Amino acid sequence: MGVAGCGKTSVGQGLATALGWVFIEGDAHHSPASIAKMQAGQALTDEDRWGWLERLGQMxxxxxxxxxxxxxxxxxxxxxLRLACPALRFVFIDIDKALALQRVADRADRHFFSASLVDSQFTTLESPIGEPGVVTVPATLALSAQVERALDLLTPRNNQETRP
Ligand SMILES: Nc1ncnc2c1ncn2[C@@H]1O[C@H](COP(=O)(O)OP(=O)(O)OP(=O)(O)O)[C@@H](O)[C@H]1O
Ligand SMILES: O=C(O)[C@H](O)[C@@H](O)[C@H](O)[C@H](O)CO
Known part of the structure; x- marks a missing residue:
C-alpha cells in the first residue's frame, strides 16, 4: 500500500514471486470511470473507491x-479490506512527495495516472504506521532490499512496525 508511484506493483510482484503466491494488481480493478477520472487529473472520492474496495475485498x-x-x-x-480478510497484513511503502512526483512524472508516457494528482494522494493518505499488522519499507531502498525487508518484517519472530 501507499501513494501513487511508491512502488506497490514492483514490490508486490517481487513479494509474490518470493512467496510463490498469486499477485493481484489492484489498479486493474478500478472502474473505467475511475480510470478516466485519474487520467483527467481528478482525484478519486470515497464514493469512487468503495465499490473498488468491495471487489478487492472479495478477491x-x-x-x-x-x-x-x-x-x-x-x-x-x-x-x-481487513473485514474481508482478517489475516491481512499491509506493507506500507513509505515515500516522500518529491520522489513520488519524480517517479510518476518519469512514467507519464506509459501510465494512466496524472502527475497532477500526487499532491492529493499525500493529502488523502492517513499513515498506517502504528496500526496492527502493518510493516513499513522505505521507498528509497533497492527493490530486492525492499522485498527482503518486507519478508523479514512479516515473519512472526519480527512482529514489529519498523526497523532501524
Ligand atoms: N525500489 C525502487 N527503486 C527505484 N525505482 C523504483 C522502485 N520501485 C519502483 N520503482 C519505479 O517507480 C515507478 C513506480 O513504481 P510502481 O509502478 O511499482 O509503483 P506503484 O505504487 O504501483 O504505482 P501506481 O500505483 O501509481 O501504479 C516505476 O517506474 C518503477 O520502476
Ligand atoms: O486510491 C487511489 O487514489 C488510487 O488507487 C491511486 O492510488 C492510483 O490508482 C494508483 O496509485 C495508480 O497510480
Missing part, C-alpha cells in the same frame, strides 16, 4: 493467500 476472501497492490490510503479503506 482477498476468495483467493488468499495472495499479494495485492492497493493504495489503501485511509484507515477506513484498510479496515474494509
Amino acid at each position: 482477498l476472501a476468495d483467493q488468499a493467500p495472495v499479494v495485492l497492490s492497493c493504495s489503501a490510503l485511509k484507515r477506513a479503506y484498510r479496515d474494509r
